Amino acid sequence: NRRARLLCMLALTFLFFVVEVAVSRVTSSLAMLSDSFHMLSDVMALVVALVAVRFAQRTRATKKNTFGWVRAEVMGALVNAVFLTALCFTILLEAIERFTEPHEIQQPLVVIAVGVAGLIINLLGLCLFNHHGVGGHGHAHGHGHSHGGRQHPRGGPKPEQPPGDGEAALHREETSTLVENCSSSNGVSQEKLGDMKDDMSDVQVNGNAGHYPLDEEEVEEDSSAQLNMRGVFLHVFGDALGSVIVVVNALLFYGLWNPCPEDGPCFNPCVNNHCMENATLSQALGRANKSEQESVTVAGPCWLLYLDPVLCLIMVCILLYTTYPLLRESALILLQTVPKQIDVHSLNSKLRTLEGVEAIHELHIWQLAGSRIIGTAHIKCPDPSTYMMVAKRIKEIFHDEGIHATTIQPEFASVGSESGRGKCELPCRTQCALKQCCGTGEDSTAKKTEKSSSLSISCSEVVIEFPKTRRTKSESIPSVKLEANTDQNEQFESSL
Amino acid sequence: MGRYSGRSIRLILMCVLSLAIFAIEISVAYVGNSLSLASDAFAVLSHLISMIIGLFGVRFSRVKWHKASTFGFSRADVLGAFGNSVFATALMFSIFVEAIKRFINPQKTEKALLVLIIGISGLFFNLLNYVIFMECCYCRAPPRDTETGDSPNDQKSPEVGSEKKKEKKSEALNIRGVLLHVMGDALGSVVVVVTATIFYVRPLGDASCNWQCYIDPSLTIIMVLIILSSAFPLIKETSTILLQMVPKGVNMQLLTDRLARVPGVSSFHEVHVWELASGKNIATLHVKCQTPSDYQDAAYKIRKVFHEAGVHSVTIQPEYIDHKTSQLLCSSPCISKACDSQLCCSQREPPRAKTNGYMERRESCPSAGHKDNGSRRTDIEIHIEDSAAEESVKNVKNCDVSDDKSQSCGTRF
Numbered sequence: 001n002r003r004a005r006l007l008c009m010l011a012l013t014f015l016f017f018v019v020e021v022a023v024s025r026v027t028s029s030l031a032m033l034s035d036s037f038h039m040l041s042d043v044m045a046l047v048v049a050l051v052a053v054r055f056a057q058r059t060r061a062t063k064k065n066t067f068g069w070v071r072a073e074v075m076g077a078l079v080n081a082v083f084l085t086a087l088c089f090t091i092l093l094e095a096i097e098r099f100t101e102p103h104e105i106q107q108p109l110v111v112i113a114v115g116v117a118g119l120i121i122n123l124l125g126l127c128l129f130n131h132h133g134v135g136g137h138g139h140a141h142g143h144g145h146s147h148g149g150r151q152h153p154r155g156g157p158k159p160e161q162p163p164g165d166g167e168a169a170l171h172r173e174e175t176s177t178l179v180e181n182c183s184s185s186n187g188v189s190q191e192k193l194g195d196m197k198d199d200m201s202d203v204q205v206n207g208n209a210g211h212y213p214l215d216e217e218e219v220e221e222d223s224s225a226q227l228n229m230r231g232v233f234l235h236v237f238g239d240a241l242g243s244v245i246v247v248v249n250a251l252l253f254y255g256l257w258n259p260c261p262e263d264g265p266c267f268n269p270c271v272n273n274h275c276m277e278n279a280t281l282s283q284a285l286g287r288a289n290k291s292e293q294e295s296v297t298v299a300g301p302c303w304l305l306y307l308d309p310v311l312c313l314i315m316v317c318i319l320l321y322t323t324y325p326l327l328r329e330s331a332l333i334l335l336q337t338v339p340k341q342i343d344v345h346s347l348n349s350k351l352r353t354l355e356g357v358e359a360i361h362e363l364h365i366w367q368l369a370g371s372r373i374i375g376t377a378h379i380k381c382p383d384p385s386t387y388m389m390v391a392k393r394i395k396e397i398f399h400d401e402g403i404h405a406t407t408i409q410p411e412f413a414s415v416g417s418e419s420g421r422g423k424c425e426l427p428c429r430t431q432c433a434l435k436q437c438c439g440t441g442e443d444s445t446a447k448k449t450e451k452s453s454s455l456s457i458s459c460s461e462v463v464i465e466f467p468k469t470r471r472t473k474s475e476s477i478p479s480v481k482l483e484a485n486t487d488q489n490e491q492f493e494s495s496l
Numbered sequence: 497m498g499r500y501s502g503r504s505i506r507l508i509l510m511c512v513l514s515l516a517i518f519a520i521e522i523s524v525a526y527v528g529n530s531l532s533l534a535s536d537a538f539a540v541l542s543h544l545i546s547m548i549i550g551l552f553g554v555r556f557s558r559v560k561w562h563k564a565s566t567f568g569f570s571r572a573d574v575l576g577a578f579g580n581s582v583f584a585t586a587l588m589f590s591i592f593v594e595a596i597k598r599f600i601n602p603q604k605t606e607k608a609l610l611v612l613i614i615g616i617s618g619l620f621f622n623l624l625n626y627v628i629f630m631e632c633c634y635c636r637a638p639p640r641d642t643e644t645g646d647s648p649n650d651q652k653s654p655e656v657g658s659e660k661k662k663e664k665k666s667e668a669l670n671i672r673g674v675l676l677h678v679m680g681d682a683l684g685s686v687v688v689v690v691t692a693t694i695f696y697v698r699p700l701g702d703a704s705c706n707w708q709c710y711i712d713p714s715l716t717i718i719m720v721l722i723i724l725s726s727a728f729p730l731i732k733e734t735s736t737i738l739l740q741m742v743p744k745g746v747n748m749q750l751l752t753d754r755l756a757r758v759p760g761v762s763s764f765h766e767v768h769v770w771e772l773a774s775g776k777n778i779a780t781l782h783v784k785c786q787t788p789s790d791y792q793d794a795a796y797k798i799r800k801v802f803h804e805a806g807v808h809s810v811t812i813q814p815e816y817i818d819h820k821t822s823q824l825l826c827s828s829p830c831i832s833k834a835c836d837s838q839l840c841c842s843q844r845e846p847p848r849a850k851t852n853g854y855m856e857r858r859e860s861c862p863s864a865g866h867k868d869n870g871s872r873r874t875d876i877e878i879h880i881e882d883s884a885a886e887e888s889v890k891n892v893k894n895c896d897v898s899d900d901k902s903q904s905c906g907t908r909f
Contacts, residue, residue, distance in 0.1 A: 025600075033597055033600070034593075034597070037593045037597075040593070041589070044589075061768075063742070063748050063749065064741055064742055065739060065740065065741045065742060066740075066742060066748070066767060066768040066769055066770065067740045067768060067770070069739065071738070071739050071740055072739065075735060075738060075739060078578075078579070078582075079582050082579050082582040082583050082586065083582065083586045085583065086582075086583050086586030086587055086590070087586065087590075089587075090587070090590045093522065097526050100526070101526075331575060331579075334571065334575055334738050335565060335569060335571045335572060335575055336565060336566075336567045336571055336772065337564050337565035338563070338564055338565060338566055344563055344566060345563060362809075362811065363566060364566040364567060365566055366566065366567065368740070376780055376811040377811075378811065384788035405766075406813075407766070407780040407781070407782065407811045407812075407813045408811075408813050409811045409812050409813060410814065412792075
């Protein structure tokens with residue numbers, strides 16, 4: 001559906017571009033030529049959006065991209081936003097130039113005709129993309145909401161549940177196998193959890209009854225697609241504004257301007273042409289002094305000439321104002337920031353207050369695109385069985401925040417390392433500290449950004465390896481294995 | 497720290513100077529009607545923007561963890577370089593359009609002397625930029641390496657050394673971008689000087705345009721092509737990072753082969769490798785093991801495999817097998833099937849036969865993750881495991897690792 005719209009608009013715009021170029025050649029109007037190239041920039045924006053949509057439909061993982069190409073639409077939105085900014089900038093420069101050297105519009109009638117045609121096409125485009133435009137903004141936020149928005153389209157799992165499957169009744173939602181090893185007593189608590197979950201989903205289903213009529217495609221168009229469409233919308237919007245300005249300007253020009261006739265003396269006070277000015281002025285004055293004063297035509301009101309740049313400036317301001325949010329949103333996603341609706345600190349504290357969880361580190365939340373939020377964390381537990389009990393709760397906490405793709409790494413404290421509470425048990429080696437995504441643990445507000453602190457972490461593994469790195473040629477891979485094995489043995493004991 | 501502030505002061509000075517040069521050049525370009533000077537001014541502008549981004553990027557990358565971004569802002573550099581390249585491309589596009597218009601409607605360059613003077617000073621300024629940048633920004637890299645305590649005589653030194661080299665190269669991403677811009681500017685100034693000289697030596701006065709008027713647009717187009725040819729590789733590189741692609745030095749096929757050979761691993765899936773910013777690779781995966789002790793054994797070896805591949809931040813999620821779940825599916829994607837569309841890769845499709853099924857499943861697994869093909873089966877294969885005890889775990893068709901080599905959902909191909 002999106003593609004169809006984009007293709008349609010692309011065809012229209014390109015056609016119009018060709019027409020405008022032809023007309024400008026025929027009428028040799030430079031202004032129309034420049035306007036036609038604005039259409040070309042529109043075409044480019046549409047092409048970028050189309051490419052992004054094509055890419056983003058390949059959501060499967062590939063050799064080159066383990067996440068699929070879902071992010072392409074966010075990138076497309078960013079490219080369009082930057083492109084639009086550059087366009088505004090060039091328009092700004094042109095407007096400044098026009099201020100210093102005002103031009104008259106030649107053949108205003110032709111300009112009006114072409115401007116109206118362009119405006120019609122742009123308005124058509126606006127209607128095509130309007131659904132995704134500013135209105136889509138609110139929808140995007142709605143999508144971001146954690147609880148309600150997600151569960152409804154898949155419906156309550158209840159109705160589709162195969163009957164008579166007692167265990168299935170227990171776990172209507174998928175459970176992690178980590179809890180599978182628990183005894184049946186735990187199974188009971190899971191049942192309770194399952195019931196609670198169902199109630200919640202029921203409530204949400206009812207609460208979001210309004211969303212049911214949305215067909216699959218609407219729901220599927222999550223915020224990344226909307227970002228992309230917003231980029232296109234803003235481009236078309238800018239073009240429409242440009243056409244409006246052209247039409248208004250030409251109309252006023254046609255109506256109010258007194259042009260200099262080809263023949264006869266004419267005094268144009270608006271154009272800064274010093275030499276000619278003096279010549280004509282003296283000429284005109286001389287003749288006027290002699291005979292008819294009225295025959296000297298003075299070119300029309302000068303403020304008309306300045307109307308164009310002023311309107312252009314206004315347009316630039318409007319465009320920049322509407323482009324900036326798009327730029328910000330796509331940039332924030334690309335920067336791997338935490339999505340707005342999630343509070344990392346509260347998530348951290350929720351996780352930490354779970355019993356069985358000793359410490360959390362390397363908690364990372366980021367948004368892949370749209371509603372796909374990914375989280376990873378390292379959870380420190382005393383032993384594997386505690387971890388099994390707590391794993392489901394952890395996933396639920398993440399799920400409640402809207403983070404559904406999580407990778408949780410359990411770490412078991414080694415015997416006797418009380419100091420290692422907050423530190424990672426399984427980092428890479430010391431020299432990799434720089435290449436890790438984050439050098440230190442972030443239990444606190446993490447002002448420890450110096451490399452020295454990352455080195456002084458007395459990770460159990462690190463401690464073993466640290467002296468090793470000081471040695472020179474004598475080390476070899478086997479020795480690394482040996483030491484690591486002893487570490488493993490320690491962990492064995494603790495878990496057993 | 498002293499070096500940093502010294503460099504930043506120099507950068508700020510250069511920024512101010514660039515801004516002034518840009519303003520002068522663009523005004524003279526309009527006055528003298530010289531297109532090449534205008535394009536040179538735009539080049540200076542994009543150079544200026546990249547310097548500003550470089551300044552901010554360095555500041556941002558020092559933030560390691562922030563409430564708004566758990567990775568810190570190390571990507572700001574990359575994003576800035578990308579944005580700047582796109583901006584430069586757009587500006588060059590508009591210059592290109594102007595040049596085409598000039599071909600259709602040739603215009604003379606007036607005030608050739610002024611244009612010539614500005615062109616020469618622009619050239620001088622670009623060379624100055626180049627020199628300053630070469631000097632200030634190549635001395636940044638070494639000190640970091642000495643601080644990590646890496647001994648250059650490490651057994652692994654060839655690998656580490658090459659990694660360091662790679663790191664140095666890739667860390668200078670934005671710096672390289674700036675350098676390329678500077679070189680493009682220099683070329684641009686040369687073009688301006690050439691055109692202005694021609695008009696100065698053979699002024700046209702009031703005559704109509706002859707061949708001289710076509711030099712300006714043609715040389716401008718050449719310059720646009722040169723600048724674009726330096727912007728595009730940068731766009732490619734930065735979009736590799738921004739699109740979460742597998743970083744260049746990592747071979748996924750090799751990596752997954754090695755991972756499959758780790759003893760204790762029955763299968764793995766959801767392998768994701770991506771690059772946060774230059775040199776910092778991150779990976780996550782889910783591993784299916786028989787027992788917790790298996791997992792702990794395997795975890796270290798898995799990390800080693802990743803370390804050798806150049807990925808140093810790895811998060812491994814263990815999952816334990818029982819007879820109910822198929823080996824291929826993720827046992828713990830999220831707590832409810834309703835979340836499927838928000839998983840980074842969909843879990844929808846059922847697995848089929850072993851090897852074939854792996855391949856087929858690979859294709860259908862995250863196929864158009866959000867699309868469902870209309871079916872709303874929410875109760876597919878992700879079975880419920882309640883209380884499979886350890887013994888049942890052992891009864892699982894415990895295929896040898898060699899068999900399971902082909903079964904790793906996630907990203908094998």
